[in-house]
Amino acid sequence: MTVDDLLKQPGAWLAAGKDTGTVVSSRLRLARNLKNRAFPGWAGEDECERIWKDLQPVLGQLRSMTPSFALSMGEIDLLDKQVLFERHLMSREQAEKGKGSGLVAAVDESMSIMVNEEDHMRLQVMRPGLDLDRTWKAIDAMDNEIEQHVSYAFSPRFGFLTACPSNVGTGMRASVMLHVPGLVLANEINPIVKGVSKIGLAVRGLWGEGTEAVGNMFQISNQISLGEKEETTIANLTQVVLEIVEHEKNARARMMERKEAMLCDHVGRAYGILAHAHILTSKEALDLLSGLRLGIDLGILKKMNRRVVDELLLVTQPAHLQKSEGKKLKAKDRDQARASLVREKLKEAEKGEPGSS
Amino acid sequence: MTVDDLLKQPGAWLAAGKDTGTVVSSRLRLARNLKNRAFPGWAGEDECERIWKDLQPVLGQLRSMTPSFALSMGEIDLLDKQVLFERHLMSREQAEKGKGSGLVAAVDESMSIMVNEEDHMRLQVMRPGLDLDRTWKAIDAMDNEIEQHVSYAFSPRFGFLTACPSNVGTGMRASVMLHVPGLVLANEINPIVKGVSKIGLAVRGLWGEGTEAVGNMFQISNQISLGEKEETTIANLTQVVLEIVEHEKNARARMMERKEAMLCDHVGRAYGILAHAHILTSKEALDLLSGLRLGIDLGILKKMNRRVVDELLLVTQPAHLQKSEGKKLKAKDRDQARASLVREKLKEAEKGEPGSS
Numbered sequence: 268m269t270v271d272d273l274l275k276q277p278g279a280w281l282a283a284g285k286d287t288g289t290v291v292s293s294r295l296r297l298a299r300n301l302k303n304r305a306f307p308g309w310a311g312e313d314e315c316e317r318i319w320k321d322l323q324p325v326l327g328q329l330r331s332m333t334p335s336f337a338l339s340m341g342e343i344d345l346l347d348k349q350v351l352f353e354r355h356l357m358s359r360e361q362a363e364k365g366k367g368s369g370l371v372a373a374v375d376e377s378m379s380i381m382v383n384e385e386d387h388m389r390l391q392v393m394r395p396g397l398d399l400d401r402t403w404k405a406i407d408a409m410d411n412e413i414e415q416h417v418s419y420a421f422s423p424r425f426g427f428l429t430a431c432p433s434n435v436g437t438g439m440r441a442s443v444m445l446h447v448p449g450l451v452l453a454n455e456i457n458p459i460v461k462g463v464s465k466i467g468l469a470v471r472g473l474w475g476e477g478t479e480a481v482g483n484m485f486q487i488s489n490q491i492s493l494g495e496k497e498e499t500t501i502a503n504l505t506q507v508v509l510e511i512v513e514h515e516k517n518a519r520a521r522m523m524e525r526k527e528a529m530l531c532d533h534v535g536r537a538y539g540i541l542a543h544a545h546i547l548t549s550k551e552a553l554d555l556l557s558g559l560r561l562g563i564d565l566g567i568l569k570k571m572n573r574r575v576v577d578e579l580l581l582v583t584q585p586a587h588l589q590k591s592e593g594k595k596l597k598a599k600d601r602d603q604a605r606a607s608l609v610r611e612k613l614k615e616a617e618k619g620e621p622g623s624s
Numbered sequence: 625m626t627v628d629d630l631l632k633q634p635g636a637w638l639a640a641g642k643d644t645g646t647v648v649s650s651r652l653r654l655a656r657n658l659k660n661r662a663f664p665g666w667a668g669e670d671e672c673e674r675i676w677k678d679l680q681p682v683l684g685q686l687r688s689m690t691p692s693f694a695l696s697m698g699e700i701d702l703l704d705k706q707v708l709f710e711r712h713l714m715s716r717e718q719a720e721k722g723k724g725s726g727l728v729a730a731v732d733e734s735m736s737i738m739v740n741e742e743d744h745m746r747l748q749v750m751r752p753g754l755d756l757d758r759t760w761k762a763i764d765a766m767d768n769e770i771e772q773h774v775s776y777a778f779s780p781r782f783g784f785l786t787a788c789p790s791n792v793g794t795g796m797r798a799s800v801m802l803h804v805p806g807l808v809l810a811n812e813i814n815p816i817v818k819g820v821s822k823i824g825l826a827v828r829g830l831w832g833e834g835t836e837a838v839g840n841m842f843q844i845s846n847q848i849s850l851g852e853k854e855e856t857t858i859a860n861l862t863q864v865v866l867e868i869v870e871h872e873k874n875a876r877a878r879m880m881e882r883k884e885a886m887l888c889d890h891v892g893r894a895y896g897i898l899a900h901a902h903i904l905t906s907k908e909a910l911d912l913l914s915g916l917r918l919g920i921d922l923g924i925l926k927k928m929n930r931r932v933v934d935e936l937l938l939v940t941q942p943a944h945l946q947k948s949e950g951k952k953l954k955a956k957d958r959d960q961a962r963a964s965l966v967r968e969k970l971k972e973a974e975k976g977e978p979g980s981s
Contacts (some may be wrong), residue, residue, distance in 0.1 A: 469846030528960050532902035545889035603885050 268336030268374055270347040274590055277574075278354045278581045279376035279393050287396035288564065289512045291382035291444040291484065294355075295406045295501075298377065298429040299388040299565055302418040306430040307368070307383040315367030315383045322388070325416045326371040326380050329584045331409040334374045341366030346595065349586030355393065357381050378409065385430045386438075388413070397508055399441055399501045406495075426493065433490075437497050442488030443508045444473075448509075448561040449518035452533065453484045459511060460485075468507060473553070482553030483561075487511070521566060534562035538571070542613045547606040559563070575616040579609060625693030625731055627704040629718040631947055634931075635711045635734035635938045636750050644753035645921065646869045648801040648841065651712075652756065652763045653857075654696030655786040655795035655979075656745040659775040664725070664740040672740045679745065682773045683728040688766040693730045698723030703952065706943030712750065714738050720763070726829075735766065742787045756798055756858045764854075782850065790847075799845030800865045801830075805918040806875035807868075808840045809890065811828050816868060824848055825864060831909070839910030839937070840918075842963050844868070871916055880922060891919035895928075897972045904963040909940045932973040936966060 279292075300306060307315055319339065327337045340348065340361065348362035357370050361384045372379035381389040390413075392406040422430040427438040434440070450456040460470045469490050472480040487508060489500045522530050537558025541547070547555075559576045562568035581587060583605050589596050592604050628913050636649075657663060658679075660742050664672055676696065684694045697705065697718065714727050718741040725789040729736035749763040749771075775783040785793040791797070795964035807813040817827045826847050830835040844865060846857045879887050894915025898904075904912075916933045919925035938944060946953050 338779050481821050528902050532963070537899035538898055539898075539900030540893055541896075542900075543892035543896030562952050606889070 270338070270343065270350050271590070273350065273354065273376070274587065276376070277578060279395075284461055289445055289447060289515045290397040291446050292393055292395050293397055293402050294391065294393045294444070295402045295492045295542075296392075296440050296467065297388075297390040297406055297410055298386040298427065298434045298440075298441075299390065299410070299413070300428055300430070301387045301421040302420045304387065304420075307385065307387065310367075312367045318387060319367055319382050319601070320371045320554075322382050322417070323371065324417075325368060327384070327389075329409060329412050331405070331412045332371070332378045332380075334371045335369045335371055335378075336374060337369060339366070340364045340368040340370070346589055350590060353581070353584040353586050356378050356391075358384060358389075360384055368429050378405065386434070397443060397505065397512075399505055400442070403441075403497065403501055434492055436491075436493035437495070437500065438490050439492055439497050439500060441504050442471075442486050443504065445485045445487060445508065445511060445515075446483055446557065446560060447485060447511065447515045448483040448557050449515045449522065450558050452530070453520055453522060455514065456485075461515060463487060463507060463511075466507070467620075468504065481550050482555075482557040484557070508553040519561075519565065530561075530565065531567055532566045534558050534565070538562065538568065541609050542606060543610065544606045546602045547609060548584065548602055549585055549605070552605055552609065553580065556580050556583075570617060572616050575612055581613055583609060625691075627700065628705050628947070630707065630711065630733070631944065633733070634935060636752075646802055646804060646872045647754040647865060648803050649680050649750055649752050650754055650756045650759050651748065651750045651799045651801070652759045653749075653797050653799075654745075654747040654763060654767055655743040655784065655791045655797075655827075656747065656767070657777040657787070658744045659777045661744065661777075664742065664744060665787055667724075667740075669724045674746060676724055676726045676739050679739050679774070680726060680728065682770065683739070683745075686766060686769050687951060688733045688762070688769045689737075691732045692735075693726055693731060694726060694728045696723070697721045697725040697727070703943050703946055707947060710937070710941040710943050713748075715741060717741055719949060735762065737766075738878070741770075743791070753863065753871075754800060756800070756862055757845070759800075760854060760858055769842045791849055793848075793850035794852070794857065796849055796854050796857060797845050798858050798861050799843045800861065802842050802844060802865065802868060802872075803840055803914065803917060804842060804868065804872045805840040805914050806872045806879065808895055809887070810875040810879055812871065812875055813842075814869060818869075820864060823864070824947065825861065832880050838907050839914040841910075841914070854855070876918075876922065887918075887922065888924055891915050891922070895919065895925065895970075900967065901963045903959045904940070905959055906942055906962070909962055909966065910937065914941075927974060929973050932969055936969055939969075940966060 301318065304318060305314060310318065323337050327335055329335065335368060341359055351357050352359055352362045355375060356372050356376060356379045358381065361368060361381045365385065368383040370379060370381055381390045387454065390406055390409055392402050393404045422428055426436040428436050429438055447456060449458060463470050467490050469488050471486045473482060473484040487504065489504055537555040541555045541559065556576055556579055559568060559571060563571050563573050563576065582591060585601055586606065588601055588605055594602060658675065661675060662671055667675065679696050684692055686692065708714050708727060709716055709719045711733060713733060713736045715738065718727065719724060721741065725740040726760060727736060727738055734750055747763055747766055749759050751759045781783055783793040786792050786795055801802050804813060807816060812905045820827050824847050826845050828843045830839060844861065846861055869925040894912040898912045898916065913933055913936055916928060920928050920930050920933065926967045939948060942958055945958055945962055945965065953961060
């Protein structure tokens with residue numbers, strides 16, 4: 268399996284056309300480290316390389332993640348790394364690593380393990396929609412299987428030991444990707460972000476820590492991993508997400524009742540610009556595609572295909588775009604290639620005008 | 625002829641689909657007053673009414689303006705007056721007048737005479753494109769014919785006497801409506817506006833004095849009517865207009881060469897928004913329709929019909945819109961009706977996507 272093979276399939280995090288409503292996807296990650304081995308930040312390249320060589324055969328043959336593929340960060344180019352990042356298979360930080368770091372991932376992209384990012388291992392499982400319980404079962408199984416082969420750095424008092432103290436304990440981060448255009452349009456998102464932050468959860472943008480919320484996508488995740496059982500963390504997060512989903516539903520319903528023209532205008536303009544622009548930045552594309560997603564959810568765009576929108580969310584990203592063009596492109600040229608790709612895909616998808624009411 | 629009849633035909637000032645290029649239309653007006661009669665501002669309603677009653681039969685039977693129709697400002701409602709204003713048949717000021725003021729106009733809308741606006745008579749002739757010479761011949765003939773029936777207030781020293789000293793002399797204002805999206809997009813319009821002002825010409829927006837330039841439409845007209853022959857004024861204005869046309873042509877050519885994607889993007893977005901928005905203000909509609917006009921001129925929108933764009937420029941105006949909806953509408957409802965009308969007309973006009981390159 269190569270990165271080029273990945274490009275032929277839809278990404279796991281977008282659920283590939285499934286109607287997941289407000290919750291795009293659920294994700295869990297566990298930070299795990301090997302006993303008696305220096306953390307990656309201390310280890311130096313040679314030790315990291317040894318750890319990667321030790322772990323790769325183990326992680327590549329997990330029954331809980333079959334079939335899988337492994338990629339060494341020292342052997343793939345930057346563009347391929349960016350593709351893996353854009354598919355949410357690994358972090359931006361891992362994309363900056365070289366020799367000694369690696370990625371093992373399920374061919375269907377639902378599971379992945381970063382080796383020697385901040386910790387020796389970062390296990391991840393993603394599922395479409397709100398499904399943290401099954402996600403937990405899957406990552407717990409993977410975690411248990413790995414532990415049959417290696418010894419984890421573990422303290423009976425603190426729990427799993429990690430490079431950053433903020434992850435000590437369960438080493439778990441549970442996060443849910445929400446698409447909340449209703450709350451954004453109704454100008455109700457800020458109090459919710461503030462409220463969520465107050466109860467110990469973090470709100471982040473599409474690409475995690477330190478990123479801006481584009482495309483009306485927000486990630487909500489736990490901050491605390493110490494002194495709380497995984498099931499409790501997951502139950503709390505699920506509860507909060509369900510409340511936000513309810514708020515989003517209400518905001519949409521209220522606007523459909525009182526401001527239908529405004530919603531139709533928002534969706535119509537998003538479609539009109541995507542279908543006819545010749546220059547589109549990555550951020551604008553995400554924002555406008557959010558408008559199409561909302562239009563589909565609300566039944567305003569009756570003929571629009573959800574799968575096409577999800578595909579566009581993925582393939583309009585900078586690295587995906589350059590892979591599909593077969594060459595490196597400057598930002599300016601990417602914006603033109605992106606607009607051209609979007610025009611083409613929308614035209615293909617529709618055969619005629621969308622059913623704007 | 626009623627205002628409702630006018631609505632069935634294209635307006636004269638937009639040339640109804642003719643490819644007039646950068647110069648949309650040429651317009652001349654002459655301010656004329658009757659000898660020994662108080663100017664309208666002094667006359668009082670009764671005297672104004674007598675003047676209108678005296679003039680209407682004369683002006684309604686001019687050979688130089690046949691067939692024509694006459695409307696008394698005291699007898700038509702505000703919406704009809706606004707329609708006449710939007711069709712550039714009379715001024716915003718005249719639309720505010722009542723009994724004692726009137727309009728006589730050619731059925732084809734190329735000529736009109738306001739009675740008792742600021743002056744007893746304001747003669748106007750409009751022609752598509754840059755055609756001030758023939759426009760002058762037409763208005764001069766009308767002026768001469770009227771003078772066979774009435775005596776003008778005229779001073780051998782100053783020329784024609786007018787209510788406002790700024791019109792004394794020839795009483796003529798020559799103006800040309802320019803569509804210069806190239807200069808606006810290339811950010812070259814401001815120095816030109818400044819230069820034109822320095823040589824004694826006025827630059828105004830689409831609706832004349834004190835109005836903003838919307839839809840990239842600018843009116844250029846003479847400021848001076850004293851001590852200069854009509855032919856000289858017209859020749860000077862024509863010369864300046866030809867220079868601006870050249871500048872516009874160069875700006876477009878330069879952008880097509882160096883920034884084609886930007887132009888295609890500008891035009892494509894204008895089309896996309898017009899074809900899919902559900903809320904459109906009058907100003908935004910004009911600005912976007914300017915984009916379509918440019919797209920047609922440059923061959924970017926190959927299937928778009930020029931006549932449809934010109935029609936939309938007229939029928940999306942507030943009073944026209946309300947007439948076509950058959951009722952008075954609040955601004956908010958107009959914006960929705962406008963968007964709906966534009967979507968419908970563009971869909972009708974195209975049968976398929978426009979040939980965006």
